[in-house]
Each structure stands twice: as C-alpha cells, then as structure tokens.
C-alpha cells in the first residue's frame with residue numbers, strides 16, 4: 001500500500017488541530033474541514049496534566065501553553081463544609097522541572113493550535129463538513145457539504161462527541177451514553193492564594209475550584225441529574241445556586257454569591273463514547289472524543305486527543321500504508337484510552353455517591369490513600385511513554 005500523504009481531518013477542535021500541527025512538523029500539510037463558520041470555542045478553562053504537557057512539548061507548544069496558563073502541583077480535597085480530607089501532590093510527568101499541571105483558558109489553547117497549524121501550512125476550511133465517504137481502493141472518496149468531491153489517503157474523524165464520521169462508519173451503534181451526571185461550570189476571578197485545585201466532596205454532589213490562568217479560575221459542580229434533563233439558559237444561575245446550597249465551605253459560598261449572569265454558567269450532561277477496537281474502517285479513523293469520549297473527572301479527554309494526534313502523525317511519517325498504520329495506531333492507543341475511560345468512570349461514580357454512609361467511607365478511604373506521598377497507580381500509568 002502507498003504511504004499516506006493526503007490527509008483530511010474532519011473537525012478543527014483540540015484533536016484535529018493537534019493532528020494538523022503534528023503532521024505539519026513532519027512535513028505533511030493536512031486539510032481540516034470544520035463545521036463551525038468561525039474559529040471559536042467555549043470560554044471555560046482546560047486542565048493540562050503532565051502527559052498533556054509532554055505531548056504538547058513534542059509539538060513544540062508546551063512553552064506557549066505554560067506562558068499563558070497557571071501551573072499547579074497539588075490538589076486539596078475537602079468535604080462540603082471545607083473540612084480537610086487530604087492533600088495530593090501530583091506527579092510531574094513532563095519533566096522534574098515542570099509543574100505537574102497547567103491550567104489554561106480553552107480559548108488560548110485553541111488560538112495556539114490554530115496559529116501553529118496555519119503557520120505550518122495546514123489548509124483549514126470553515127463552515128464545511130463531510131456529506132459522504134466511500135472507500136475506493138487505497139483511497140477515500142469524500143463528498144463535502146458544499147458538493148465538492150476529493151480523494152484522500154486517510155480521513156480522520158476528529159469531530160467530537162457527536163461525530164458525524166462515527167455515524168457514517170458505525171451508524172448509531174456507538175452514540176454517546178449518558179452517565180447520570182451533569183457538570184456545571186462558572187468562570188470567575190482568581191484570588192492570588194488559589195494556586196492549586198480544590199475539590200469538595202458532598203453527598204451526591206462534588207464541587208471543585210480550578211485555576212486556569214493568572215487571572216481566572218472556574219467553579220465546577222458535578223451533580224446527579226436523573227433522566228438527562230435539559231435546562232433553559234436563563235435558569236442556569238438559579239439552578240446552579242440551588243445545587244450549591246449544601247456547600248458551606250467559605251470559598252464555595254463566596255463564589256455562589258456571584259452566580260447571576262446566565263452567560264457565565266455552562267451546563268452539560270456527562271457522556272461517554274465506548275467503541276471496541278478498532279476505531280477505523282478502511283482508511284477512515286476516529287480520534288479524540290469521537291472515538292473515546294470520557295467524563296471530565298481526571299482531566300484527560302483533551303489530553304488523550306492530543307496524544308492520539310502525536311502517535312498518529314509519528315506512524316504516518318514512517319511511510320507505511322493506511323492498513324498497517326491504523327492497526328499499529330490501535331495497538332498503541334486502545335488500552336491507554338480505555339484505561340482513562342474506566343478510571344474516569346469509576347472516579348465519577350465515587351464522587352457522586354448519594355448515600356451519606358458510603359460518602360463518609362469514601363472520604364476515609366481518600367484520607368488513608370493520600371497519606372502515602374508516592375504517585376498513585378493511575379498517574380504512574382499515565383507517565384508511561386506513549
């Protein structure tokens with residue numbers, strides 16, 4: 001089979017742009033089609049753990065992300081009254097000299113990736129998507145939504161949790177599954193002393209404070225939302241305030257007082273996409289959330305999308321055909337992404353227990369576990385080379 005030279009990336013989000021950068025660094029100019037007609041992204045922050053920083057370093061982007069972000073090295077875990085449970089020092093994965101985690105506004109990450117992809121010659125077309133795909137020999141014949149047709153050696157569906165490419169490949173078989181939890185976020189000003197993440201574990205509810213830049217942090221709230229309700233935007237501040245009612249921790253109380261503007265509150269159901277290996281058919285592959293969306297509990301969704309991009313570009317540059325490249329991609333990515341999904345699911349269930357006795361036992365377990373300063377097994381696993 002011929003080497004992969006012409007790559008179409010569907011979706012200009014974190015995974016798609018990272019892939020364009022990774023290919024550009026290896027001399028391959030990818031094409032992106034992005035359904036949105038403008039480069040924009042939700043204005044909430046993103047947490048970049050050490051393995052994200054390591055992958056971004058491979059793309060030559062870590063320094064820029066660090067310069068625009070806020071670095072942190074530990075979490076504090078409290079109960080809903082602010083009572084101390086444990087302090088967790090995080091593993092420095094990228095390098096012993098680089099703090100464990102970087103908090104960054106999503107808009108900054110998007111800008112950094114877009115500027116770099118453009119500078120490396122990627123062709124990014126906005127307001128465009130894929131209408132149909134057909135494998136013809138070694139190539140994929142793609143019909144775009146503007147009616148034009150083009151042939152590619154590889155098509156990569158990086159079109160997120162509601163991926164059209166996934167539907168074209170697999171129908172509705174692997175549609176997102178609702179976990180029973182919803183996540184609320186409210187961005188506010190960061191006081192100087194909030195230089196670490198703080199989690200508050202209540203009964204049936206978990207809050208967090210995430211610094212995401214020198215000036216900003218966000219409040220996160222994970223709630224049990226039976227039946228996957230939909231809420232009107234105008235109601236979001238009131239609903240969030242109600243759901244924070246049981247928290248008496250002073251910082252959460254202070255932030256709760258500020259929640260008024262619907263434009264500053266974001267709510268979404270937590271959903272997962274679980275597809276058995278392989279995530280491709282012919283020369284069409286899914287990466288990122290399209291293939292393996294997980295809950296936000298270990299801040300690894302975007303990280304996995306960036307790692308997917310780094311590994312895929314490395315394999316493409318080796319010059320094999322699509323069949324071998326995609327099989328090797330699955331060997332390197334499937335177990336790792338499955339591990340992240342499983343651990344995130346487990347932490348999500350544990351964090352939102354609604355039986356007070358089980359919650360007390362959970363808090364005791366955390367107290368005991370984090371006495372040990374050694375990195376936790378999941379951090380050691382994430383530190384392994386990709």
Ligand SMILES: Cc1cc2nc3c(=O)[nH]c(=O)nc-3n(C[C@H](O)[C@H](O)[C@H](O)COP(=O)(O)OP(=O)(O)OC[C@H]3O[C@@H](n4cnc5c(N)ncnc54)[C@H](O)[C@@H]3O)c2cc1C
Pocket residue numbers: 010011012013014015016033034035036045046047048052128129130158159160161162163164165183268287288289290293294295296299300301302303304305
């Ligand atoms: C509340 C919350 C908090 C999170 N926090 C973190 C965190 O702190 N750290 C972390 O690592 N991860 C986090 N994640 C996960 C992270 O946001 C996702 O895993 C990440 O955005 C996935 O990147 P992606 O490129 O696969 O998809 P996306 O970033 O969703 O990008 C998909 C792109 O495809 C485009 N698109 C969609 N459909 C089409 C189409 N038909 N044709 C063309 N383009 C299309 C979209 O417009 C979008 O630009 C969080 C997720 C949630 C829900």
